[in-house]
Amino acid sequence: MRHVRPEAWALYAAAFLAPLIGGQVSLEASPLDGSPAQAVLGGGELPLGARALIGLLVVAAFAVTLIRNRVVQIPRLDIAGVTLVVVAVTGFSVLLSAFPYVSTVGWETWVLYGTCLFAGVAIVGRRAGVRGLLWAVVAGTTLSAAKGVAEFGAFRATEPGHRIFSDWNNPNALAGILALALPLSLGLLLTAERAEALAAGACGTLMLFALVLTQSKGGILAAGTGLLTALVLTLVWKGAKPALRSVVPLVLAALLAFAATRPIGGDGGSGLSRLTDASATQEQSVGFRQLLWKGTADLVRERPIGFGIGTYRFESARPGLTEQTFHSHQTYLQTAMETGVPGVIVLVALFALWIRTFFSRSKTWPSPHSWLRAGVAGSVVAGLTDGLVESNLIYVGTGVTLFLVLGAGLQVSNDGSAPESTPKKLRWSVMVAGCAVVALLLVHAALVESLKVQALSAMKEGRLEDARSAATLARSLAPNDGEAYYVSSFVAGSAAERFSDLRSAAALQPSTKYLRAAAKAAQATGEPAYATGALRKALERDPNNLATLEALTKHLDDLGDRALALQTARRLVDVEKTVYFQVRAIPQLVPLETYDARVFLAKAESDPQIKAELLSEAVEGYATYFDRTVAFVKGLALQAKRSDVTFLGHDLAEAEGVAQRARKAAAEAKELYSRSGDSGSASKVDAALSRIRLD
Numbered sequence: 214m215r216h217v218r219p220e221a222w223a224l225y226a227a228a229f230l231a232p233l234i235g236g237q238v239s240l241e242a243s244p245l246d247g248s249p250a251q252a253v254l255g256g257g258e259l260p261l262g263a264r265a266l267i268g269l270l271v272v273a274a275f276a277v278t279l280i281r282n283r284v285v286q287i288p289r290l291d292i293a294g295v296t297l298v299v300v301a302v303t304g305f306s307v308l309l310s311a312f313p314y315v316s317t318v319g320w321e322t323w324v325l326y327g328t329c330l331f332a333g334v335a336i337v338g339r340r341a342g343v344r345g346l347l348w349a350v351v352a353g354t355t356l357s358a359a360k361g362v363a364e365f366g367a368f369r370a371t372e373p374g375h376r377i378f379s380d381w382n383n384p385n386a387l388a389g390i391l392a393l394a395l396p397l398s399l400g401l402l403l404t405a406e407r408a409e410a411l412a413a414g415a416c417g418t419l420m421l422f423a424l425v426l427t428q429s430k431g432g433i434l435a436a437g438t439g440l441l442t443a444l445v446l447t448l449v450w451k452g453a454k455p456a457l458r459s460v461v462p463l464v465l466a467a468l469l470a471f472a473a474t475r476p477i478g479g480d481g482g483s484g485l486s487r488l489t490d491a492s493a494t495q496e497q498s499v500g501f502r503q504l505l506w507k508g509t510a511d512l513v514r515e516r517p518i519g520f521g522i523g524t525y526r527f528e529s530a531r532p533g534l535t536e537q538t539f540h541s542h543q544t545y546l547q548t549a550m551e552t553g554v555p556g557v558i559v560l561v562a563l564f565a566l567w568i569r570t571f572f573s574r575s576k577t578w579p580s581p582h583s584w585l586r587a588g589v590a591g592s593v594v595a596g597l598t599d600g601l602v603e604s605n606l607i608y609v610g611t612g613v614t615l616f617l618v619l620g621a622g623l624q625v626s627n628d629g630s631a632p633e634s635t636p637k638k639l640r641w642s643v644m645v646a647g648c649a650v651v652a653l654l655l656v657h658a659a660l661v662e663s664l665k666v667q668a669l670s671a672m673k674e675g676r677l678e679d680a681r682s683a684a685t686l687a688r689s690l691a692p693n694d695g696e697a698y699y700v701s702s703f704v705a706g707s708a709a710e711r712f713s714d715l716r717s718a719a720a721l722q723p724s725t726k727y728l729r730a731a732a733k734a735a736q737a738t739g740e741p742a743y744a745t746g747a748l749r750k751a752l753e754r755d756p757n758n759l760a761t762l763e764a765l766t767k768h769l770d771d772l773g774d775r776a777l778a779l780q781t782a783r784r785l786v787d788v789e790k791t792v793y794f795q796v797r798a799i800p801q802l803v804p805l806e807t808y809d810a811r812v813f814l815a816k817a818e819s820d821p822q823i824k825a826e827l828l829s830e831a832v833e834g835y836a837t838y839f840d841r842t843v844a845f846v847k848g849l850a851l852q853a854k855r856s857d858v859t860f861l862g863h864d865l866a867e868a869e870g871v872a873q874r875a876r877k878a879a880a881e882a883k884e885l886y887s888r889s890g891d892s893g894s895a896s897k898v899d900a901a902l903s904r905i906r907l908d
Contacts, residue, residue: 215670220277220281221274221342222273223270223271224270224333224336224346224349224617224755225346226270226349228346228349228350229269229353230267231267231608231609231611231614231617232354233254233255233353234253234266235267235608235611235613235614236379236381236386236387236390236610236611237380237382237608238540238607239260239264240526242665242700243258244673245670246258251848252666257380257382259663260609260662261655261659263609265659267610268613268652268655270653271325271329271876272328272648272652272655273652274647279635279641279648283634283640284635285629285633285635285640286633287335288330288630289570291566292563292623295563296327296330296563298559299323299563300320300326302559303319303323304320306520306522306552306556307521308908309519309553310520310523311520312524312527312724313693313830314691314694315524315722316523318523318658319521320522321654322612323522324651325612325613326606326822329612329613329616329620330616330620331620333346333617333620333621333623333624334624334629334630337620338624342624343585343625347397347621349615350393350618351398354390354393354416355398357387358391358420358423359423360379361377362419362422363421364377364379365377365426374894378710381610384427384428384429384605386603386608386611387427388427388431388435388436389435390612391421391423391432391436392432392433392435392595392596392598393422393592393599393611393614393615393618394592395420395421395866396439396587396588396589396590397591398417398441398588399413399443399588400418400443400584400587400588401734403585404584416887424436426678429600431508431542431601431602431603435595435596435803438594439591439592439598441591442587442594443587444587447583447587450583470687475497494595498798501667502542504534505542506541506543508532508541509529509541509543509547510546512528512531513550515552516553518555519550519554519556520550522551524551525538525547525551526538527541529541530754530756530758531756533756535641535792535793535796535798537754537755540607541604542602542604544605547604547607549889564593566894570626571589571590571630573626576586584621585625586625589618589621589622590622593622595751596614596618608744621702657690660690661694664683664684664687665687665696665697667683668680668681668683668687668700668701668704677893680704684700684701684704685701694721695718695721695722695723696718696722698714698717699714699727701714702734708738709751711737712735713733714729715727716735716743718731724754725760725761728747728751729751729764732745736768736771738772745765748765749765757788757791757793759794759806762781762784763785763809765781766785766810766813782814783810785810786807786810786811801841802863805834807834808838809874811831812831813829814827815827815828821889822885825882825894828885829882829901831878832879832898832901832905835871835874835878835901835905836875836901836905838871839868839871839905840904841906843865843907846860846865847865850865860888870903871905875905876902879898879901882895883895886898
């Protein structure tokens, strides 16, 4: 490794950092919870900053290679062409998007993925460079696994069933990158001697242990598929002895998992409850995903040309089956929904071409390389399998790793790449027009994200002038970014200015959240017609959205349209009959809107019996909220040893307000039941009210 060129080290650094800092998704700006460096290197506030850091290393390495070398290795023409088509189709989807800035940022990620494949081929060579890249991936993933194991240790005593995150967005996402790297450690183990083999085995053991601690069924399935692929190829190509050697890390990891997840102090069962008791999570993890997949398929049928890359989180609730969800838990369906049927076809074609090329004349390679290739094949199979149960390519860490491995895999195949002699002017043109533009796009998106985060952080600290300055600069750098206007609205100088900002935000990024906020601002400035239109437009994307239906009910009531307000309130209550309400992504979160709607309907009800039933149903719903949501918040508060803990906007202070509404509704319902002599129903109201407690 002493003669490795600087550009190769830059690529290795990107491969090392991707599993460490590439696990967050750019969704919504939030204030910093530490320093900017911490946010980029492991926090969730600056995911585009992390993407820029990883991307700049890849782009710089590729650019230097183009400048220095007259002869450059490139993927074989069919794979190179399809890769460029994937990037082009993804870019075309931006033109179809109702959220152009979000889609542009999403397209930049796919440009980076394509660059990773070309850079992996151009830079690593065919021998030591490939091993160096794979070691970088394994080392970075192992460090991420170690952080996860330490995280589990911190929670073991108080929460033995804790699922580790290790600075990734969620445990399933972490499991995906672990599944990618595990077969690579196996390939390195089989092609190394002594100390290096021991290191590879230790890395594999630690990663597998961390994978178990994620308790991700899909991740374990993907890893198992990848490892089985690698083991089978090892057996087919070079016999049973090396395959048996590779089983040792698997056994060690299983023993570690069994020992570490036993509860401290004796009985109580395993900490792997999510894996050992599948029925406990069946509805949430399987039932909800099936609804997501069905809804995504409905969206593909509705618009086969796609809604635009990165728009799933805004459009996902259109079919009315699920709440708005950040991803569909299926890479290929989500790709089809966002980039259209052509997008998923060319993506699958790219993977199919790679597999065909990779396995061409596979038995002709000498033993060490066959074992390494088995690890590479297992890694790719694991990544593609994980895509069946997760939208794994939305995480830049996973995408960069997979496409770098694809590039390295072409270099250890028989005819996956070819040297091309390129004139200096053409190489410089590609560098300037390609690499430099990609770098600028990545930096621009990261800078805009940073300014929005700075504005929110300054506002949180009471530095309003700094917040206005950062928000104004974000708007000037990205005039088509709706979120920049949304952030700016928080520091607006007047109600009219706030409405202007939110109106621009909703026009540029017509999400249900921004439309609802714009409608509220319109009401405050005397623009009821706009408010009505904005709320109805929000319901087009999410027809069962409880918050939007509640806002529309109150708005219509304020306008004096009592009949339409009551009709909307009944529509709100009817949502309870749908799977949208009954199967939720987060079962601990009990929505309150339908119960508040019953109280609203009861006020207009003249029949005492119906009125009492509406109120008693509301009290029972409030009690369910306390049973699940408030109890969960109490647990978080106890664990954190402070009372101001929030859970998706719900806290103990809000619970007090809910308790007051419940007591008032219960008192009225009991009075009505008493008048009618229905003591049994009155007792049921008392029983429900007894569950509404904050102590």
